[in-house]
Amino acid sequence: MNKRMVITLGAGLVVTMVLAIVAQALLSPKNEAVAEAPQVTQILVASQDIPVGAELSDYYMQWIEWPETALFPSAIKRQDKQETSDAISGILVRRIEKGEPIVESALVSESKGNFLAASLGTGMRAMAIRVSAESSVGGFVTPGDKVDVIMTYQVRVPADDEVRDAAATLVSRNASQTVLENVRVLAVDQEAKPKDNAKIARTVTLEVDSKGSETLALASSMGDLSLVLRKLGDETHANADEREALTTDVLMSNVLRQLTGGQNNRESRTVRVYNGPNLDEQVIRARIGPPVMR
Structure with missing residues (x-):
């Protein structure tokens, strides 16, 4: 086998490989070439730090997008165009940090026995x-x-x-x-x-x-x-x-x-008490008692 034949066979092999790669790329589905976008939902989280004893309201909560693959059982998912205050209510029994998902286990509702204690002010x-x-x-x-x-x-x-x-x-x-x-x-x-x-x-x-x-x-x-x-x-x-x-x-x-209005203004008299060389004067005021019922 001469040198020219070897070069010709090598070139043909390279061309064949290139054509095979191009054909595979053209025949492959486009959705396999691009990674699929992850599915997301909306869950309820704290829009700011919420202290213990606070009653939940729109002021403390917001909806954010959350990957379906990372969803956990206690997460509160949004239903249609649901408002935050319609999703859950109650009073916090533990602190929730900003951005932390809100879960029912962190709340106490009026149906529970310790609701009254949780609703007390500081x-x-x-x-x-x-x-x-x-x-x-x-x-x-x-x-x-x-x-x-x-x-x-x-x-x-x-x-x-x-x-x-x-x-x-x-x-x-x-x-x-x-x-x-x-x-x-x-x-x-x-x-x-x-x-x-x-x-x-x-x-x-x-x-x-x-x-x-x-x-x-x-x-x-x-x-x-x-x-x-x-x-x-x-x-x-x-x-x-x-x-x-x-x-x-x-x-x-x-x-x-x-009966009592003029009592302190009634006539009084002074009694002088002599004790040897000493003189002691005492003021005696008239006194009336309560009326007697017969």
Whole structure:
């Protein structure tokens, strides 16, 4: 075999290989030459850091695209054009970082027993009191309302005559005063959400701070408690003078006021007591007692 024949055979072999490669490229499907785009869906994530105890809202959530291949069972997928607030609701029992997927296990809903504890504000307590139709605005108090708490009680005046004289112009037996203001109603009986078919409650749970819980406990043992419903959005508080004010039977009753009104202005007389060389003068004021019922 001469040199020319070897060159001719080699060139033919190279041409054959090139033609085979070109034919394979032309006959192969285009979708095999280009990688398929991954399928995606939308899931719910935190649009910012969400603290423990926060109630979920549109403010905290957003939809983002997520690969179908990376989808996990607890992810919350978007249905059609669903809004974030329609997908899930509840209160967080653990912190969620910005961009982290939101899952149901991080929430507590009203159907769970610890929903009330999760809904408390920072530093606040939940405390229940007994109520009746009359003491709870006829049963129209519902969770989320703001109320004032009024205590009505019997005053026990000490046996000291001077104290009794001083107290007679203010109170005979009964008094009432506002002990707590602008308190949020957490639950009525065991319902933490307003219901359409309202019924007369037996207990109302209020949100109070540590001092408020002590005040409420003492007031419950001293007398009867009544709830006064506030106008929606009314956040006003009584000033210092109003907080010290109270209503008593003497202030309410014209009869008692007439009986006690001039008591401290009645005629008094001075008694001189001689003890050896010493002289002691004592002022004796007239005193009237409560009326005797026959």
